[in-house]
Amino acid sequence: MQRATSPRTVACYRDALMLFLDFTGHQLGKTPSSLQLIDIKPELILAFLDHLEQKRHNGVRSRNLRLTALRAFLKFAGRRDIASLHVVEQALGVPMKRFERSMLDYLTREEMVAVLGQPGESWSSQRDHLLLAMLYNTGARVSEVIGVRVVDVVLDGAACVHLHGKGRKLRSVPLWACTVVEIRAWLRLNPILRVCEHSWGVHIGVGCVSSPGGEAAVQRNFRRNGR
Numbered sequence: 001m002q003r004a005t006s007p008r009t010v011a012c013y014r015d016a017l018m019l020f021l022d023f024t025g026h027q028l029g030k031t032p033s034s035l036q037l038i039d040i041k042p043e044l045i046l047a048f049l050d051h052l053e054q055k056r057h058n059g060v061r062s063r064n065l066r067l068t069a070l071r072a073f074l075k076f077a078g079r080r081d082i083a084s085l086h087v088v089e090q091a092l093g094v095p096m097k098r099f100e101r102s103m104l105d106y107l108t109r110e111e112m113v114a115v116l117g118q119p120g121e122s123w124s125s126q127r128d129h130l131l132l133a134m135l136y137n138t139g140a141r142v143s144e145v146i147g148v149r150v151v152d153v154v155l156d157g158a159a160c161v162h163l164h165g166k167g168r169k170l171r172s173v174p175l176w177a178c179t180v181v182e183i184r185a186w187l188r189l190n191p192i193l194r195v196c197e198h199s200w201g202v203h204i205g206v207g208c209v210s211s212p213g214g215e216a217a218v219q220r221n222f223r224r225n226g227r
Contacts, residue, residue, distance in 0.1 A: 006167070006168065012065065012069065013069040013072060013073070016065070016066040016068075016069035016070065017069060017070075017073060019048075019052070019066065020048055020066070020070060021035070023047075023048045023051055024039070024040075024044065024048070027044065027047065028044075036084070037074075037077055037078070037081050037084035037087060037088060038084050038087050040074065040087070040088075040091050041087065041090065041091060042090055042091055042093065042094050045067070045070060045091055045094045046094060048066075049063050049066070049067060049094075049097075052066060060097050060098075060099040061099070063097055064096045064097055067094065067096060070091075071092055074088050074091055074092055075088075075092070112136055115132070116129065116132055116133060116136065117129075123189070126185075126186065126189065127186070129182070130182050130183065130186050131145055131146065133178075133179055133182055134148070134161070134179060137173075137175060137176050137179045138161060138163065138173040138175075139173075140163050140165075140173065141165065141166065143166075144163045144164060144165055144166075145163075147164055148161060148163070150187075152164075153175075153183060155175075155180055155183060155184065158174070159174065159175040159177075159179075159180045160172045160173060160174050160175055161173055161175055
């Protein structure tokens with residue numbers, strides 16, 4: 001609360017600590033309530049990180065993300081247990097793992113138009129087409145587009161959409177004329193959206209598109225359309 005960390009970051013750190021506590025329970029034979037800071041040595045952390053990569057098949061990015069969560073916890077706890085500060089400093093010395101960043105490829109305009117295609121007659125098909133069109137127009141993250149509300153879209157004058165990005169960053173992105181046409185058609189199809197602040201996509205199957213599984217659902221639709 002004091003650091004105003006986003007709910008997603010809190011959930012990520014929570015999951016990392018739960019995995020670590022489960023691992024240490026098997027390694028040291030201790031329950032979380034009996035674990036002490038002096039037990040969290042570099043060797044234990046390195047064994048946990050190896051476990052993530054080898055047993056859970058986590059990538060290097062996920063491995064480093066878990067380590068970031070452990071570092072945040074150790075920095076917090078170290079200030080409250082001065083006697084263990086030396087051990088905490090050693091544990092904080094565990095380095096991030098380096099990795100090569102692959103070169104991102106891109107689609108030509110013709111290929112992107114083919115991926116977008118034409119929307120079908122069903123409600124879900126038209127919604128998915130609009131989501132993909134907005135992704136193409138704005139270059140936004142999936143999480144940003146599925147979180148767009150009606151009040152975030154300006155269609156009159158200089159048309160644009162206000163995106164709520166990672167780290168609570170806000171930015172406005174211009175909308176193409178063809179995207180504005182699609183948004184207006186979507187609003188005509190769903191007049192209730194004009195009187196509320198719901199996100200564009202209301203449901204994917206039985207789940208909400210703005211739920212944690214919403215990003216995966218949009219990615220599935222993109223792969224399906226790209227075949």
